[in-house]
Amino acid sequence: MLELMPVVFQQTGMHAALEAQDDDELDGLDFGVIGFDADGLVRRYNALESRLGGFSRERILNTHVFDAVAPCFNNYLVAGRFDSAQEESTVLDDTIDYVLTLKMRPVRVRLRLLASPNHALRYVLVQRLA
Amino acid sequence: MSAQLLETSGEYEALIHFLHIAPVGLVQTDANGEIYMINPLSAQLLLPLCQKGILTNLFTALENVAPDLRHLVASFKKPSGMICDTLRIQLSAASGGKSDPPILALSMLKLDDYRLMIVLNDVTQQVKRERLLRQNEAWLNAIVTGATEYALVSLDSEGRINDWNESIRRLTGFERDAVIGQPYSIFYPVDATTPDRVLDRLHEADESGWSLDDGWRTRADGTRFWGSAMIAPLQPPEEDLVATLAGIRLTEPAYCLVIRDITDKREASENVRKATACDHLTGLTNRRTFFETAEVELARWKRSPRPLTLIIFDTDHFKAVNDRYGHPAGDVVLRHMADTLNATFRECDIVARLGGEEFAVLLPSTGMDAALEGANRLLKLIESQVVLVDGVEIRYTVSGGIAEMASDVTGLDALIKRADKSLYAAKNAGRNRVACWT
Numbered sequence: 001m002l003e004l005m006p007v008v009f010q011q012t013g014m015h016a017a018l019e020a021q022d023d024d025e026l027d028g029l030d031f032g033v034i035g036f037d038a039d040g041l042v043r044r045y046n047a048l049e050s051r052l053g054g055f056s057r058e059r060i061l062n063t064h065v066f067d068a069v070a071p072c073f074n075n076y077l078v079a080g081r082f083d084s085a086q087e088e089s090t091v092l093d094d095t096i097d098y099v100l101t102l103k104m105r106p107v108r109v110r111l112r113l114l115a116s117p118n119h120a121l122r123y124v125l126v127q128r129l130a
Numbered sequence: 131m132s133a134q135l136l137e138t139s140g141e142y143e144a145l146i147h148f149l150h151i152a153p154v155g156l157v158q159t160d161a162n163g164e165i166y167m168i169n170p171l172s173a174q175l176l177l178p179l180c181q182k183g184i185l186t187n188l189f190t191a192l193e194n195v196a197p198d199l200r201h202l203v204a205s206f207k208k209p210s211g212m213i214c215d216t217l218r219i220q221l222s223a224a225s226g227g228k229s230d231p232p233i234l235a236l237s238m239l240k241l242d243d244y245r246l247m248i249v250l251n252d253v254t255q256q257v258k259r260e261r262l263l264r265q266n267e268a269w270l271n272a273i274v275t276g277a278t279e280y281a282l283v284s285l286d287s288e289g290r291i292n293d294w295n296e297s298i299r300r301l302t303g304f305e306r307d308a309v310i311g312q313p314y315s316i317f318y319p320v321d322a323t324t325p326d327r328v329l330d331r332l333h334e335a336d337e338s339g340w341s342l343d344d345g346w347r348t349r350a351d352g353t354r355f356w357g358s359a360m361i362a363p364l365q366p367p368e369e370d371l372v373a374t375l376a377g378i379r380l381t382e383p384a385y386c387l388v389i390r391d392i393t394d395k396r397e398a399s400e401n402v403r404k405a406t407a408c409d410h411l412t413g414l415t416n417r418r419t420f421f422e423t424a425e426v427e428l429a430r431w432k433r434s435p436r437p438l439t440l441i442i443f444d445t446d447h448f449k450a451v452n453d454r455y456g457h458p459a460g461d462v463v464l465r466h467m468a469d470t471l472n473a474t475f476r477e478c479d480i481v482a483r484l485g486g487e488e489f490a491v492l493l494p495s496t497g498m499d500a501a502l503e504g505a506n507r508l509l510k511l512i513e514s515q516v517v518l519v520d521g522v523e524i525r526y527t528v529s530g531g532i533a534e535m536a537s538d539v540t541g542l543d544a545l546i547k548r549a550d551k552s553l554y555a556a557k558n559a560g561r562n563r564v565a566c567w568t
Contacts, residue, residue, distance in 0.1 A: 054146050068151050072173035097183030104149055104167040106185055 009127045014093070015114045018123055032126035036065040038086075043121055045069075052126070054103050065124075072101055073124065078113065082122055085115040092116070100126065155250030161203065161243060163189030172250050175234060179221065188248060195219050195417060196236070197485045198410045201461070206240060213238040213246070218257070218406065220418030222543060233257050233418065281317075283387040285361070289313050289328045292384070301391060303350035314361075314387050317347050319354065321476035324495040330430045332385055335361045344399065346477075347389060356396035360388045409483040411461055412468035420482035424492050424542050427480070431535050437497035438535040440490065441505050442549040443471070446527045446561040448487040459519040463526055466517045474508045490546075498534045498566055505530045505564040513562060527562035529553060534567070 007017050009031045018026070018033065026033050027047035035044030045060045053060075055069075066074040073079055077096065085092035092115040100109050112125040149156065155172035159165050164187050176191045177183065185191055189199050196219045206213045216235040235253040240246055281301035284293040290313055294306040302317060309316065315323045322345060334341040340362045347357035364384045392399070407419040415423070424440075431438050445451075445467060452460040464487065471481045471489060480492040493501050509528055517524045531553025539545050548567040556565035 053150075055143060055150075059143065059147060070170060071151060071153075072170035072177070075174050075178050077178055099173055099177060099180075099183060099185040101150075101168045101170045101173050103146055104169055106165050106168050106173070108184065 009110070009112065009125060010095070014112065014125070015116050015119055015123065018114070019119055019121070034065060034069065034124045034126070035121040036123075037121055040064045040066060042069055044123075049126060052100075052102050052107075052128070070100075070124070072099075078111065078124070081113055082115055089117045092122075097129070155248075157188055157248040157250065159188050159246045159248065161246065163187045163200070163203075163246075166245075172248075175250055175252060192219065192236075194485045195221055197483070199236075199238075201411055203238070203240075203246065208240070210240050210242055213240050216251070216253075218253070218418050220421045222421075279391050281387075281389045283309075283314060283389065284364070285314055285332075285385040285387055287332075287383040289315075289332055289385070291316075301389060302347075305350070308350065317357075317359070317389060319346050319348050319477060322346060322478055324478060326430075326434075326436050326495040327478065329434070331361050332363075332383075333430075333433060335363050335385060336383070339363075344392070347391075355391050356393040358390045358392050362386050362388075412465055412483050414468045414471070414489070415480055415482035417482065417484050420480060420484065420490060420492075421542065423480050427492060427494055428535070428542055428545075430494075435535075435537070436495055437500075439493045439496050439498060439501035439532055440535070440545050440549045441493070441501055441530050441532045441564075442484070442546070442553050443467075443489040443491070443505075443508070443528050443530045444553055444557070445487040446529055446557075448526075451524065451526060455519060455522065455524060459522070459524060462519045463517055463524060466515070467512070467528065470508060470511050470515070474511065475504060490549075498532060501532050501534070502564060502566060505532060509562060509564065529556040529561050530564040531556055532564060532566045 007014070007021065007025075007029055011017065018035070021029075023044065023046075026044060029046060029048065032049030032052055033044060033046040034042060034049055036042045041062050042060055042065050043062075045057050050057055050060070060069050063069055066079055077098070081092055081094055084090075092113055095110060095112045098109050098111045100107050108129040110127045110129055112127075113123075114125070115122040149169050152169055153171060155175050156167075156169045157165060157172045158167040165185065168185075173185065176185055176188075179195065180191050189203075192199055196217070202213055215237050217237070219234040219236055221232045221234060232252060233254045235251040237249040238246055239248075279301070281297045282295060283291055283298055286292045290311055291309045292311075294310060298304055298309060304316070313325070313328050315325075315328050331341040331343070340360055342358065342360045344356070344358045346354045347359070348354055362385065364386050404413070407415060409416040427438065445463065448460065448463070451463055464483075467487075467489065468481075468483065471491065475481055475491055475493070478494055479496075480490075482490045482492075484490050491504075493504070496504075509530065512526065512528050515525075517526070531549045531551065533539075533545055533548035533552060535545055539548065552565040552567045556563050559565065
């Protein structure tokens with residue numbers, strides 16, 4: 001059987017690689033994954049993100065990513081980038097340093113934002129910084 | 131896991147989620163603004179202000195838009211209590227893009243010597259509504275107050291006084307011959323308005339039904355009173371009671387100016403204005419009010435372009451002043467700078483503290499040459515003066531950058547950027563000088 005290379009945070013071709021992974025495989029990744037559809041509803045939420053954020057998958061799935069899951073993304077730095085990619089039908093693959101408020105504590109993270117006209121789901125990947 | 135523990139963890143998750151989605155920003159910091167706890171909405175509002183995505187200190191995050199937070203906390207002497215209640219903070223100017231200029235409201239509660247609790251709210255829309263409401267209120271106020279303290283003045287399409295009545299003499303002491311044919315600015319102190327501004331107010335009255343401003347007015351003998359002036363366009367007499375009362379026949383646009391002496395209310399209204407529109411440390415116009423007023427001036431420019439310049443000043447090596455003489459001395463220097471700015475520029479110029487040691491002056495109806503002259507006058511004054519703090523003499527200098535409004539400037543942000551770039555040029559050229567955008 002063909003052994004797949006593990007998916008790492010900074011790798012190229014990330015969007016397609018995530019789409020190829022099933023939910024169990026996403027759970028095995030060492031960074032957080034939030035995948036949401038064109039309406040902003042969360043469709044994928046991996047185990048690490050659930051553990052860091054302190055929320056069960058049941059609470060998060062099918063809720064709105066910027067309203068109920070990550071209100072801190074609802075500004076031009078994150079939501080704005082997804083909006084422009086949508087409006088201009090362009091590929092978004094940006095990595096930015098950010099602060100999440102995991103369990104109300106400020107935590108420095110690196111975010112990778114993915115959107116593409118070729119994929120239905122958009123992703124925010126979250127890697128904790130030391 | 132026992133059933134009870136499970137229930138508790140579910141409750142814990144619900145509680146975290148409640149804080150997580152709260153549509154209001156909540157932050158807890160130590161006395162120096164270092165963040166202990168913060169909810170997502172705070173991060174949403176604050177991160178766009180942060181360099182390189184680092185958000186560890188609230189005061190640092192807000193330094194450029196609310197420079198006096200540290201000062202507010204430091205000067206609050208009570209062991210606990212509300213340090214500020216819904217303080218308005220202007221984040222940036224509208225850049226002609228999608229959104230309105232965002233305005234935050236910040237409340238800060240001191241829990242004890244080590245802990246501050248901060249509540250943040252986006253109040254941009256609310257501020258807009260309040261502004262309209264204030265105008266309505268002022269309008270009603272003007273109508274219902276007793277008629278004896280009015281001067282009722284009729285103006286032609288150019289803002290010249292075209293009729294005489296007793297109320298003008300009663301309020302201002304002017305005689306008929308001294309006012310007929312004169313612009314209504316004769317009731318204003320010399321540098322408090324400009325010929326452009328005289329016309330601006332007529333246009334604004336056409337657009338919104340009235341134009342209102344409070345401020346110093348002058349009598350015939352040169353003495354001042356605090357007056358409220360309202361200009362309203364006149365409709366043909368049969369349609370408009372005010373015009374009928376004034377007995378005017380109309381052939382072209384004409385206006386009614388009502389001036390009230392509200393000197394007795396000045397203290398109260400000025401206290402309110404100072405609390406909301408002025409910087410605590412220097413008493414200058416604060417950042418939020420600067421953006422609000424400058425946007426009005428830019429709208430006037432767009433309707434009828436005329437010279438309009440912006441100067442940004444920055445005190446040179448201010449950090450060194452603070453390091454060498456201490457922050458209280460730095461504060462004295464900032465206040466001295468503010469006083470010198472006020473002494474140098476006109477009453478109709480907007481003199482503001484934008485943040486830290488950065489100041490802005492917006493000069494209506496003033497071109498590059500005159501702005502440069504004013505800026506250089508300020509530099510000379512600052513350079514030649516000594517600030518005394520506890521017997522220690524401090525000398526400092528200032529650099530300035532000037533930009534003039536032009537058709538290729540998209541908005542206030544762009545104008546500020548040009549002035550900022552000129553300021554950097556002045557700094558790079560050796561400081562204590564002014565550079566102009568060309």
